Amino acid sequence: MPVKWLMHFQPNQGTTLTSQVMTEACAVAESFPGVSRDGRWRSSMTFYRAVPRDQSLPQPSDLPRDLIGISLHDLPNEFLFVMRSQRLILRAQSSVQTVIDKLQSYKGRFFINFEGVQYKWGDFKLRIGKCLYNPNESLRGIVMEVEYLPLSSMDKSQRVMEEFYEIWREAVASKLLAGQFINTEVNFSEYGLGDSYTPQHTAVLYGMCVVQVIASSNKNQ
């Protein structure tokens, strides 16, 4: 599976994120020579909460508060769970959501959708998208997923991805946006993941990225 990096737009302190950033980021991508627009993309994330046996009491402290489920745009028949506190990932078929519903021990508390435009640029696929809080569709962040098609080894693709990252940051800087794109750094070995890229790597990236997106969104509100 091709390697991916995931970046999010970090607004400057005291500024508010607007969808103008998305417009400008797309304009940057469209300015790359030979780039072509390649449709739209959408991934979604569910934040779960435990349902205690005695619902008059607060959630017990020994139950996880960071269980998230992810449906990825390129794997419509699968669903992945990430629990950062346990460095744990579960990859399953999308029917696992039915199992969780039937168990009734965990329910979706809120949802975030990642959706936007996809571009093809040589050996790269670029996906620029908004993070929208569901149900009120409020904008929480802007992300960019960069996929390098020829390589599935993260070590071997490190240099070319770093070069792309620099190209991207310089191009975006010229737009004088009030912030910058930050790459999501993860120690994948803590999750038991190796050098060969998998959907589990993507799930962990999104799990880490969304924490940073929400934190900067809350700080700047």
Add this chain to the structure above:
Amino acid sequence: MECVVQGIIETQHVEALEILLVGLCGAPKQRVRVHELCLKSGPNLVSSEVRLLCDLAQPTPSWTIRHVGGAMRGAGADQLSVLVRPIAESKASSTALRFFYAIGYKLDHEVLKTGFAFQFQNRGANLTVSVTSTNRMPRLHATDDAVPITPGIHMVEITAPAASENYTEVASAIASFCEYLSPLLHLSKPSNSTGIVPTAAAAAASLMSSGGGIKTL
């Protein structure tokens, strides 16, 4: 949703049953070696139960998460000779057990089911007939040291996936197939076990001496 019937047969007659099934099913025999873990939610969580099945018959163990719902009730369901129940299943990565422990589930019990199965079609329904011995483990997860819970007895189960639009037809397909097995064993709803049948020994002897010779369905 699935339709299911169960029955028991003495282990000494399993070989005869296999001969019968080879002739009836026209499908290759599949080895069954499934480690089944039944997990229940801890005292803090809404009460629920989930099963994890680890298929050890494959070169690489594969995991399935399974939720079994309550039996369908009502006049229509009561008249059927098979049990109909909702099922939710998902294949999952090997982190499944660790995942459920992390979200507050505890191991209630575990068994190892060993034996064989046939998958084939009858009257448009996809049937799975499994003949297994249920084994307990003397130590946690010690599948290599498992011993039969009821030595001398094997369980036979027939299941078929179904939907709300066709469960009566699927139930009928199972019921008609059960007729072929009736000399050897009686299959019924899991709650209505009738034990071993008196004709089993004679039927088994007949099968062993003739080596089968029954036309495939």
